[in-house]
Amino acid sequence: MVVETITDGGILYGLLAVGAGLATGLAGIGAGVGEQGIGAAVVGVVAEEPGFLGKGLFLMLLPETLIIFGLAVSLILMFAWTPFA
């Protein structure tokens, strides 16, 4: 039977992968939600005053760090933390 071949380690590894995926994915949604409002506002301002582009970009890119946090957690889960060593 197939069921017998699934080990505890395998389940743990699977859960680890799911967790890593959730960490990056949910963080991505968060960053997206944050950026949508700022992005719309920046486009509006830049249409009025093109000189604001640099600062607008700055503001728009601020929430982007969120996804990097999620990614950092994923990387640690997938690469740095080895419960099977």
Add this chain to the structure above:
Amino acid sequence: MLRPVEMSRVVVAGSNKVIEPVIEKLHELNLLHVVNYSGTDDAFEMGKPLGTASEYAEKLIKLRSIERYLNISDKMPDKQFPESQVLSQMDGILGSVGDDVIATAERISEIDNEVKIKQDQAKALKPLAGLPLDLELLYGYNSLAPFVGTVASPVEADVSKVSYVNEVFTASSGGTNAVAVFVPAEKAGDVSGVLAEHGFSEISVPRGLTGSIAGAISTLESDSKRLEGEKVPLQKKLNDIKAQHEDLTLAIDEYLSIQSQKAESPLRFASTDNAFMIDGWLPTDQYETLKRELESAAGGRVQVEKLDGSEADKLVETGEDIPTKMNNPSIVRPYELITRLFAIPEYKEFDPTLLIFVFFPLMFGLILGDVAYGLIIFIVMFMLKRKFRTPGWASLINIVIIASIWAIIFGFIFGEIFGPLGLWDYIFSGSHHVGLLGTVADPHHVGIDFGSGFYGSLGRLGPEIGGFAGGMFPMYRLATASVLMLIGVSIFIGVIHTGIGSVLGVKNELAYGEKRHAYFEKLPVLLFQVFFGLGLLGLIAGGLTHPLVLLSALVIIISIVMMVKGPEGVMGATHIPFFVSNLISYLRLLAIGLASVGVAFAANQLAFYVLMPMLSGGGHEGFTTIAIVVGIVVLIMVHFINLLLGILSPFMHPLRLHYVEMFTKFYSGHGGGVEYSPFGRVRRFLRD
């Protein structure tokens, strides 16, 4: 280089008799950043424009309208003209050629109008085409009311009910029913009601046409075709004139702009009945040139004086901006674009362009890191360089060219030519790399192949440690060991990058005389971030009791105490999460790269290990022709998309690291500066 050019405040004063040669000379020197006279001093009033101002302005307006008709817009010059030629040909262009252009362009727009009217009429008449009536019979009655239009259902019977006397003509074509109903004028109201019930919609018959409707339509159509044909030679004529005179027109534009700029310049000066006074800034080392040249131009009847430091400082305190002239060697200069996009540095601030020049391409390369992608970008940009010659585009292209060289260098370090499993193995090692993607369950065997192939013994830096081979190059980025290593490298770059930002921040605050801000706001950030990085290093090397960890913890606590003691008080310490996230943010250097490597890897895997074996019957050798063709098509498509993304994200993300992580430490804390723009103009189409 990190500082803008040193500026001096000068005053030029002289008799009104010499104002013209002085303006002439100032404009030619292109040195003095004029401070506009604000009109606050009772002794002076605003200057009056020279007499020639309105003449030049009028000519300029006419020239601009000619340019608009000819569709000429600013571009880089192909030809240059001496001023004498411009002067001799200006009247021709503004006169006969210009009149010709305007007349032709107006004729074209007339034709466009006529064609539009005729096409609209033809379109309106189309549904009526089948009616057996001539056009002139459809309107112009005194005692009859005509209804012409389309209906949804037959109307004869109902019309007869309300008006016994009637005449109804119908025709149907292509699903629409045209109808022309004639009834006595007094029945018009009733009939119109009946018609409305049948979905009548009126068509207004264009007046002035005669003959059968179908005939009229074909006449209208042939007329508009004839008119369109008439337009072609006119447009060709305009194109010919443009091709012949484009550069000359732009040269005249430049000449007239210069003249009108000079003629209107006294509006920016302070003046009395007999004298004028010009305030301005210029690079200190140019002061002697300005003084000498102006005095010789005005025959000594002008006074040029440099204000000393304290007087200039007083003016700055009252709100005058010292203009900033960034001072960078030519290879760094393209990167001023990135600085400018954010803000012009203030005169007393650091100009971050040099730092951008060092870090930006490095980060770009670290993210993209592929020999082939780098080469393609390099070649494409080199070709675009000839096409896009305006300063903005030229800077952008130069930025990407420098960055693509770094991408090639990192490509060699990572061992990527079109991604892992790409051409690297074919060119350098001769055997396919096996076991590139290890599993977490077996981390110690991943990366054992590091160091094989191209780098030979060079690839093995150091002995085998644990299960690791100890070799580094080429470090396949998808392998666990190099991901871990790149995490460290990214954070390390972050510590240096933000560290430099903080050091400049401290010096900046000192330059503004804000000691408290310097030592209790900027310095603790530097300590915090550097020792946060060192602490992490200690943790990895020796765990919690490593001396480096203990030292770092101590310094971090001290830095937090300093923040709390700082100008913002306890609020200062609330920024700590921001400083930590600053460093973690540098992980994007690894992450964005991994994403694009992942796509390239998937493409290669799909083509070489799935599609091509599948299409040639399962084997890993001896692919059939069709398999190779399909494989190559897939490869080109995916790599092309990946390359496009590979230009965009490695550009945007380092940009963010500079704007958010680095600039916040020192840049524009005191508001943006004013760019040095001297009175004068760089001649592009004119030559001496």
